[in-house]
Amino acid sequence: MSGTFTKSMARNIFFGGTVFFALLFLALTFDSLQTMPKRDNRQNLTPAVVAGKKVWEVNNCIGCHTLMGEGAYFAPELGNVYKRRGPEFIKAWIQSQPTGAPGRRQMPNFHLTDQQLNDLVEFLKYSSEINTANWPPNIEG
Amino acid sequence: MQYSSQSVAKPYFIAAIGLFTGQVLFGLIMGLQYVIGDFLFPAIPFNVARMVHTNLLIVWLLFGFMGAAYYMIPEEAETELYSPKLALLMFWVFLVAGAATILGYLLVPYATLAKFTGNDILETMGREFLEQPLLTKIGIVVVALVFLFNLTMTMLKGRKTSISIVLMLGLWGLAVFFLFSFYNPHNLVLDKYFWWWVVHLWVEGVWELILGALLAFVLIKVTGVDREVIEKWLYVIITLTLITGIIGTGHHYFWIGTPEYWQWWGSVFSALEPIPFFAMTVFAFNMVNRRRREHPNKAATLWALGTGVMSFLGAGVWGFLHTLAPVNYYTHGTQITAAHGHMAFYGAYAMVVITIISYAMPILRGRAANSENRQILEMWSFWLMTVAMVFITLFLTAAGILQVWLQRYSSTPISFMAAQDQLTIFYWLREGAGVMFLIGLLVYITSFFIGGETRAKSA
Numbered sequence: 001m002s003g004t005f006t007k008s009m010a011r012n013i014f015f016g017g018t019v020f021f022a023l024l025f026l027a028l029t030f031d032s033l034q035t036m037p038k039r040d041n042r043q044n045l046t047p048a049v050v051a052g053k054k055v056w057e058v059n060n061c062i063g064c065h066t067l068m069g070e071g072a073y074f075a076p077e078l079g080n081v082y083k084r085r086g087p088e089f090i091k092a093w094i095q096s097q098p099t100g101a102p103g104r105r106q107m108p109n110f111h112l113t114d115q116q117l118n119d120l121v122e123f124l125k126y127s128s129e130i131n132t133a134n135w136p137p138n139i140e141g
Numbered sequence: 142m143q144y145s146s147q148s149v150a151k152p153y154f155i156a157a158i159g160l161f162t163g164q165v166l167f168g169l170i171m172g173l174q175y176v177i178g179d180f181l182f183p184a185i186p187f188n189v190a191r192m193v194h195t196n197l198l199i200v201w202l203l204f205g206f207m208g209a210a211y212y213m214i215p216e217e218a219e220t221e222l223y224s225p226k227l228a229l230l231m232f233w234v235f236l237v238a239g240a241a242t243i244l245g246y247l248l249v250p251y252a253t254l255a256k257f258t259g260n261d262i263l264e265t266m267g268r269e270f271l272e273q274p275l276l277t278k279i280g281i282v283v284v285a286l287v288f289l290f291n292l293t294m295t296m297l298k299g300r301k302t303s304i305s306i307v308l309m310l311g312l313w314g315l316a317v318f319f320l321f322s323f324y325n326p327h328n329l330v331l332d333k334y335f336w337w338w339v340v341h342l343w344v345e346g347v348w349e350l351i352l353g354a355l356l357a358f359v360l361i362k363v364t365g366v367d368r369e370v371i372e373k374w375l376y377v378i379i380t381l382t383l384i385t386g387i388i389g390t391g392h393h394y395f396w397i398g399t400p401e402y403w404q405w406w407g408s409v410f411s412a413l414e415p416i417p418f419f420a421m422t423v424f425a426f427n428m429v430n431r432r433r434r435e436h437p438n439k440a441a442t443l444w445a446l447g448t449g450v451m452s453f454l455g456a457g458v459w460g461f462l463h464t465l466a467p468v469n470y471y472t473h474g475t476q477i478t479a480a481h482g483h484m485a486f487y488g489a490y491a492m493v494v495i496t497i498i499s500y501a502m503p504i505l506r507g508r509a510a511n512s513e514n515r516q517i518l519e520m521w522s523f524w525l526m527t528v529a530m531v532f533i534t535l536f537l538t539a540a541g542i543l544q545v546w547l548q549r550y551s552s553t554p555i556s557f558m559a560a561q562d563q564l565t566i567f568y569w570l571r572e573g574a575g576v577m578f579l580i581g582l583l584v585y586i587t588s589f590f591i592g593g594e595t596r597a598k599s600a
Contacts, residue, residue: 007369010376011303017380021387028388028406032334035400040330050327057267057325058255063188068397069474070333071269074175074187076557077474098182105178105558108186110252127329133404135396137471137549140556 039131051116052123059110066141068132074105077141082128084139087121094120142504144215146222151505152232153208154498158586160201160239161491165579167194172572176565185247192246192272198486199270200239203281205494206315206351207235207288210308212501213358214292218299223291231284231291238280242273264325268336271322278322285316303372304361307379308354314347330398337393344490345386345414345456352493353379353421356448359500360425363442365433374424381417389414392464396473404466411464415457418449418489425449438503438510440519444496447527451488459484459534471549476564477541484534487526495585502589511588518588525581532574540567 036042056062061078062071068079081090094117097107112120142148171190173180181190215222222228245254251267258274260266265275273281289312296305321338357375361368391407394400425446436442459481463472472478499519503511510516548560 005373007303007373007376010373010380014376014380014383018383018387021384025387025390028391028403029334032394032400032403033331036330036398039400040328040398042328045327053327053329054264057264058252058260060188060192060251060267060272062267062269063191063272064186066474067329068333070397071474072188072191073474073476073479074171074191100179103178105174105561106182106186108183108188130330130398132396132398133401135470135473138554140548140554 041126041129041131044126044129046122046126048119048122049126052119052121052126055112055116055120056123059112064107067127068130069135075107077136078124078127079130079132080128080136080139080141082121082124084141087125090121090124091117142507144221146225146228147212147215147501148505149222149225149228149232150208150212150501152229153204153211154502154505156232156236157201157204157208157494157498160197160204162582162586163243164194164197164201165575165582167191167197169572169575169579172568172575175568176572189246189251192251193243195270196246196272197243200235202490202494204235205490205498206312207231209351209355209494209497209501210288210292210312212497212505213308213355214295214305215299217302217305217358218296220295220299223294223298227287227291231287234280235284238277238284242277245274246272263323265323268325268332270340271336278319281319282316285312285319289313289316302368303375304354304357307350307357307375311347311350311352311354314350315343318342318347333397334394334399337390341390341393342387344485345389346383348490349382349386349417350379352448352452352489353382355493355497356421356425356445359441359445359496360428362500363436363438363445364428364431365436366428366431371428374420374428378417378420378424381413381420385410385413385416392466392469395466395469408464408466412461414464415453415461418453418457422449422453436510438500438516440511440516440523441496441500443520443523444492444499447523448488448492448496451484451492451527451530453488454531455481455484455486455488455534459538462538471545472541475541475544475549476537477545480534480537480541483537484530487530492527515588515591518584518591522581522585522588525584526578527581529574529578529581533571533578536567536571536574540564540571543567 061067064072064075066073066077066079069077085093094110094112097109099106167190170181170185171187171194174187174190211222211228245258251272254274255266258276260275263275265278266272271278289309292309292312296309318339321335324335326332326335353375357371360366361371388406389411391403392411394403394407426449429442429446463469463477463481503509511519543564544560547555547563548557
């Protein structure tokens with residue numbers, strides 16, 4: 001770096017550049033928030049879905065599974081599990097855990113009530129209907 | 142040690158290393174659960190082990206950052222800390238809150254923990270990395286605010302260097318963006334959108350300011366290069382970081398229900414994110430080559446150089462590997478992500494915290510540098526841990542490529558669990574590399590205890 005490029009110039013570029021790109025990010029965020037109603041399936045945010053999201057959260061499902069690709073990578077993607085397995089299979093599967101098969105990955109039994117199971121399935125149905133730009137590449141997640 | 146109040150950094154550093162050890166042990170448990178699925182089940186299910194693993198990481202890095210700031214700010218401001226007592230009090234508050242939270246994860250079902258810690262009042266739990274109960278989250282905010290108050294007051298009464306301004310900017314940013322962890326809308330897309338304002342704007346934003354400041358501080362000390370030169374570099378690097386990293390958040394907005402133009406914004410800007418890391422590597426080597434003194438602490442210099450290289454590889458190269466939208470379409474949420482996460486966190490944040498500990502701890506213990514023997518042991522631990530992390534990353538990358546092929550790319554995709562069964566060999570190799578990492582960590586800890594003889598005393 002030559003002597004003409006001083007520390008105060010570098011500092012000014014830092015603050016100017018940061019403010020510019022932070023504002024650009026805020027503008028893009030504003031636009032995203034305007035566009036999201038067309039993609040995020042908010043019209044189906046029923047009380048059951050809201051309750052199901054809470055069931056999902058307080059049992060830390062994200063600690064093993066992914067949801068739209070985010071989470072842990074220990075167990076299958078569940079963003080599209082409603083389409084892959086259907087509601088009855090999901091409920092039966094959750095109730096039958098753990099399998100106890102020796103050496104296999106185990107899912108705890110969370111002792112969910114029928115109401116909680118139904119809510120959770122509603123949440124997974126809602127999630128599967130969000131427009132994710134055709135992700136995942138196939139039904140296996 | 143130039144100012145006696147810098148000594149409050151010491152318990153922070155000790156706690157950081159202790160929690161780091163816990164993190165690695167839980168990492169090994171999870172690594173084993175990848176191949177022996179029912180290992181420790183139902184005592185420690187995978188989701189609990191993972192929560193402990195990632196939360197310990199965050200907490201020990203925060204301890205490291207806070208210790209670093211308590212050490213650096215008095216020296217940079219050329220004045221004693223505003224209140225050393227407050228700093229020690231906050232240490233105990235944070236340690237007790239952190240330990241209680243981890244014990245809560247381990248001893249109580251998560252749903253029960255949520256019920257008894259106020260999650261019904263404000264639902265914030267059950268989201269990746271932000272699993273902490275509401276009480277803990279509030280505790281983190283309180284500790285952070287008291288910490289920032291203490292350091293800001295110290296800085297206001299003393300010299301305001303660029304390093305301390307950048308460090309404080311990073312730390313204030315850390316606290317401000319954490320506030321988004323309290324926002325958890327029912328709308329899943331909005332939830333995810335703003336969840337990244339904590340996670341991404343931390344690790345690819347404000348934390349990099351902290352990283353740059355720590356590295357610049359140590360480089361000034363060990364190389365004796367003119368502060369003007371180093372601080373100019375620091376500004377250039379963090380400029381590159383933020384102009385790429387802020388819009389680079391878009392690489393998380395490809396497939397979560399956000400507008401598709403993010404595939405362009407995210408791909409283009411995050412493809413530029415390796416540049417600041419490359420600049421950091423060049424910076425570190427340049428400064429060491431232009432050194433004006435031979436600092437006796439060779440180990441700290443090694444960690445500083447290692448931070449540059451490993452953060453470039455882990456965050457820069459492994460980040461670029463899967464950041465372009467057409468690639469990410471196949472790799473999103475696979476072992477490729479895990480590979481990148483491991484090397485990036487180790488290379489950037491674990492290593493920079495160890496760098497400052499390596500530099501400051503001998504001084505906090507009353508000597509400029511450790512004895513030759515200790516430094517040699519510490520350098521062994523550097524190589525063991527760093528090489529182990531390279532192998533962990535390579536094995537996870539191999540697993541990830543195979544996973545993508547089997548489950549997503551092939552014309553006859555197989556199910557998640559069927560694909561996982563095919564990856565077993567790589568998971569075993571990863572666990573082996575993990576054991577090597579633990580050995581490296583134990584060597585590192587040993588280096589604090591062997592041979593009390595020091596350079597200062599023997600001279």
